[in-house]
Amino acid sequence: MSERPLMVIPQPTLKRLVVYHQWLKQLQERGRDVVSCTVLARDFKLDATQIRKDLEIAGIAGTPRVGYRIDAVIASIESLLGWTNVNDAFLAGVGNLGAALLGYERFTRQGVNIIAAFDLDPAKIGTKIHGKPVFSLTKMAPLAQRMKIKIGILTVPAPAAQTVADLMIAGGIEAIWNFAPTALQVPEPIVVESVSLASSFAVLLNQLQHQRHKTT
Amino acid sequence: MSERPLMVIPQPTLKRLVVYHQWLKQLQERGRDVVSCTVLARDFKLDATQIRKDLEIAGIAGTPRVGYRIDAVIASIESLLGWTNVNDAFLAGVGNLGAALLGYERFTRQGVNIIAAFDLDPAKIGTKIHGKPVFSLTKMAPLAQRMKIKIGILTVPAPAAQTVADLMIAGGIEAIWNFAPTALQVPEPIVVESVSLASSFAVLLNQLQHQRHKTT
DNA sequence: TTTTAATAGCGATTTTTTTCTTTATTCATA
DNA sequence: TATGAATAAAGAAAAAAATCGCTATTAAAA
Numbered sequence: 096m097s098e099r100p101l102m103v104i105p106q107p108t109l110k111r112l113v114v115y116h117q118w119l120k121q122l123q124e125r126g127r128d129v130v131s132c133t134v135l136a137r138d139f140k141l142d143a144t145q146i147r148k149d150l151e152i153a154g155i156a157g158t159p160r161v162g163y164r165i166d167a168v169i170a171s172i173e174s175l176l177g178w179t180n181v182n183d184a185f186l187a188g189v190g191n192l193g194a195a196l197l198g199y200e201r202f203t204r205q206g207v208n209i210i211a212a213f214d215l216d217p218a219k220i221g222t223k224i225h226g227k228p229v230f231s232l233t234k235m236a237p238l239a240q241r242m243k244i245k246i247g248i249l250t251v252p253a254p255a256a257q258t259v260a261d262l263m264i265a266g267g268i269e270a271i272w273n274f275a276p277t278a279l280q281v282p283e284p285i286v287v288e289s290v291s292l293a294s295s296f297a298v299l300l301n302q303l304q305h306q307r308h309k310t311t
Numbered sequence: 312m313s314e315r316p317l318m319v320i321p322q323p324t325l326k327r328l329v330v331y332h333q334w335l336k337q338l339q340e341r342g343r344d345v346v347s348c349t350v351l352a353r354d355f356k357l358d359a360t361q362i363r364k365d366l367e368i369a370g371i372a373g374t375p376r377v378g379y380r381i382d383a384v385i386a387s388i389e390s391l392l393g394w395t396n397v398n399d400a401f402l403a404g405v406g407n408l409g410a411a412l413l414g415y416e417r418f419t420r421q422g423v424n425i426i427a428a429f430d431l432d433p434a435k436i437g438t439k440i441h442g443k444p445v446f447s448l449t450k451m452a453p454l455a456q457r458m459k460i461k462i463g464i465l466t467v468p469a470p471a472a473q474t475v476a477d478l479m480i481a482g483g484i485e486a487i488w489n490f491a492p493t494a495l496q497v498p499e500p501i502v503v504e505s506v507s508l509a510s511s512f513a514v515l516l517n518q519l520q521h522q523r524h525k526t527t
Numbered sequence: 528t529t530t531t532a533a534t535a536g537c538g539a540t541t542t543t544t545t546t547c548t549t550t551a552t553t554c555a556t557a
Numbered sequence: 558t559a560t561g562a563a564t565a566a567a568g569a570a571a572a573a574a575a576t577c578g579c580t581a582t583t584a585a586a587a
Contacts, residue, residue, distance in 0.1 A: 109517055110510035117492040121469065131534065138494045142576060147535065159534045160583040176513050177520060191411035198407040205509045206516055253337065270519040272512060276333040278354045286522055288515035292506065293421050294326035296488060297392045299504035300422055301325055303486040304393060306502055347564065358546060363565065375552040375564040
């Protein structure tokens with residue numbers, strides 16, 4: 096499918112590229128055409144060289160005295176990340192967070208399309224949330240198999256996470272985006288990426304404490 | 312306040328400690344008393360030495376042939392992260408994600424207590440969501456000042472993020488937990504920690520693609 | 528044209544983070 | 558009490574990531 100040689104992209108770089116992408120989209124809407132590393136470095140409080148290296152890894156070239164063409168950078172990042180073809184996904188667990196993700200339209204532009212949600216709560220089953228149908232969890236595995244869904248989003252409470260992950264795997268899902276604060280045990284080829292909001296907040300608290308000690 | 316020397320904790324370590332903490336809590340509920348690095352390494356698919364180093368940084372000692380006392384590790388991590396005293400916070404932007412965070416009770420056990428939310432939508436102002444009152448955004452800065460709130464959670468749409476961040480700073484807020492996919496420009500002592508769901512998902516997609524190339 | 532200033536590019540260096548290796552400790556068992 | 562096995566501890570090595578210093582390129586200004 097992709098023409099790219101599929102080299103290994105350092106994970107920090109990968110994450111930053113996504114962030115650059117979001118920002119460049121905004122700059123583009125404001126009518127900007129090109130942007131320099133220097134400017135990006137200031138915006139993101141990063142080292143300009145680091146941004147240059149990141150873009151280099153993404154296979155993007157700039158021109159001296161001018162910078163990088165924003166549209167070219169955006170296109171390169173999107174192709175690198177595989178956002179050009181959208182992946183269908185199932186979401187399990189229509190709680191607060193699950194429902195929020197169902198309504199997050201931006202995802203479609205970032206390579207993921209949630210086509211159905213699953214839950215145990217009879218009050219939710221049969222309804223639509225943000226336009227996405229909610230089915231019984233018991234139907235997830237067979238449906239995933241039939242529709243060849245490869246991506247599962249896990250937004251169930253921690254105690255249920257392992258069980259539901261097992262269901263996903265039984266349905267042929269190969270990649271799990273895990274929001275449950277737990278360690279998932281999955282067999283070899285299955286890919287898990289966990290989001291830990293608590294970790295992020297801990298970093299914030301830690302920085303705040305350091306900042307306070309610095310100024311006192 | 313804290314007795315700890317406030318040394319610098321590597322950010323990757325900090326994030327992992329939070330994840331260990333969540334898992335250890337679960338092990339504890341299942342009646343486990345001690346745990347070894349070897350077991351944790353298997354659970355998290357990490358290197359055992361790395362976990363040992365992480366715990367060492369957190370100032371935790373284990374005993375050979377046995378492992379680490381789970382309660383001691385939990386207590387150490389909580390004190391290290393400052394979860395022993397809870398920080399009050401304001402949340403701006405009661406959209407899908409904002410509302411979800413308001414209902415996330417676990418936060419209180421992780422050092423943050425959202426005491427009020429703010430929005431522009433008149434339909435939301437004056438109501439309570441998950442028990443938290445929603446006020447007009449115009450009241451955020453003065454209230455933050457009066458109540459000496461130091462932490463702001465930013466869940467507004469990207470175009471509004473900078474403006475609302477400025478409001479927070481005007482109200483004396485020192486740390487911003489940013490969920491908007493944008494780069495915030497803030498003055499020196501202000502701390503920003505951004506959560507990029509899209510970055511996390513990009514990592515998942517990337518791993519999935521690599522996994523596929525490996526097996527084919 | 529020539530000069531100047533801003534910028535990307537590239538290799539080298541440094542720092543940080545992870546992993547490996549070896550040693551020491553502790554518990555269980557004989 | 559000795560022995561063996563599992564584990565933590567500590568230091569060394571390796572790998573990864575970030576940063577620095579310099580060069581080359583380009584556009585604008587003189």
